[in-house]
Amino acid sequence: MKKYILRRLLQLIPVLLGIAVISFLLLHMIPGDPATVLLGQEATPEEIERLQENLGLNDPLPVQLFNYLGSIVTFDLGTSIFRGEEVSTIILTALPATIELAVCSLLISLIIAVPLGIIAAVRQNTFLDYFSMFFAQLGISMPVFWLGVLLIMGFSVHLGWFPSFGRGEPLTEGFIHLFTTGSFSVLFASLKHLFLPALSLGVMGSAMITRMIRSTMIEVLDMDYIRTMRAGGTIEFLIVMKYAFRNALLPVITIVGLQFGNLLGGAIVTETIFGWPGLGSLVISSISQRDFPIVQGVVLTIALLFALVNLIVDLLYARINPKIRHN
């Protein structure tokens, strides 16, 4: 297992390097002089020159790349043009909100997808199966921002049950408050703010996972050992949950890892709709402010997060399935 972990970590190095190079090249894809474009028409030549100096644009391209790679190793992502603060500080402030949203969305995805996928497989070609697959197909075809808008319309505007904008206290604060004072109020307010954005992202994520669980469960339920158990009179619930689902879980873990990346992507739009103060809102507002160091920093951070999640998923997969380690 140690060898496998080491190999996967080594494989991650070129990927991380590539991510950094793409993030670096983004600034250079701006047509014309990036400093002039970023500062706009009203900027004075002195301001443009200062920004060129700050962004290191006066150096030759290979030197700029080398400096950029050197600085991101120390998590120095430069200074925000618009806010004047360190980009890494701004990102670290917004990151917990995005992680909170993505993790809760993933939980909702699993809460929806696991029972739906299992029921669809066990009751294959019945109404329940068709309903699950119809739901999954809709979930895949529906743009995540539209679902967000529909949820706001229904639960915020019409029913007034949930706020449509902003974030309460972080969930961790809510739990701390609950354990120290015994009061649910802070946690409840946080959950109320979190529910709609997490649900809209969660439904999107659940569609793919439902399909995956259904197809792997159908495959496993058709295996000889399951037939033998049925013939031996084992209770059907036990067969499905204990013996079939555990084996069907393997490919599902991979798709859950990939879905986490999709959730991070979906979070960009969802955060914008719900005014959720995470990396998504940050990147969109930075684009409108032409604050490119932040855009580069967010791209780098999200890609890094995604690469790490995939690494964890791979390691988890290898831990559960010894065949992977040996291959």
Place this chain on the structure above:
Amino acid sequence: MKQLKRYVKNKSVVIGFTIISLVILAAIFAPYLTPYDPTEMDMSKRLISPNSEHLLGTDEFGRDLLTRLLYGARVSLFVGFISVSVAMTIGVLLGLISGYYGKWVDTIIMRIVDIFLSFPVILLAIALVAALGPGLGNVVIALGLVYWTNYARVVRSTVLAVKEEEYVQAAITMGASNLRIIFKYILPNVTAPIIVVATLGLGVAIVAEATLSFLGLGIQPPEPSWGWTLSVGLDFIRNAPYLSVFPGIAIMITVLGFNLLGDGLRDITDPKLNK
């Protein structure tokens, strides 16, 4: 004929094909289906709810929403088809090269694929459009540049299997050039998986375009775009909710059509599933 029967028997293919055909016909014949202009404003008719004159109502500038959606279909389909063509060209070429030549060429191309797969694709598209600037052309370029990896992976894996076939080995023995082998003997055998990936990719590209336009980075007003119309609808969510509902339905139905068609084609062309 036998092949055609298999397509007609597949429900996904039939439903998906019907939906897509209707959307394409609606986009082509938009000027004949509606008497209104998609960009002409009439402030005396702003935010009128759906009625017999304006079946889906009017927007904040008094433009007929149905007309905007019909013309918007042209934009969405155009972006979808062109960006998929760009992505397909890049992906298929790199996949062919990677699978056929193998060794270090394969390693380098596959590592580049890995790097692209490390980004949530929509984030990369957003960042690219942010750098290049909003607009139809840049959206197409950005989507083409970020969605090529699927084609490369599918083509590569098919090439790896096809190049071991006897007829390819025979062509190599007879001294056929690499280009001839790749384009004459290998490419025809990878078209089926490419068509499946492209069909599913069209749905993805349409959602991505709508997402970029929703964020104000895609098609710029007054051009009719489903994503932008939906985004503006958010400002009028209390008194004109239909402005957000109908564009979403248009996007979802179109994407559903491509997804059903792609799923059906995959079921038919994938021998493993046929078993």
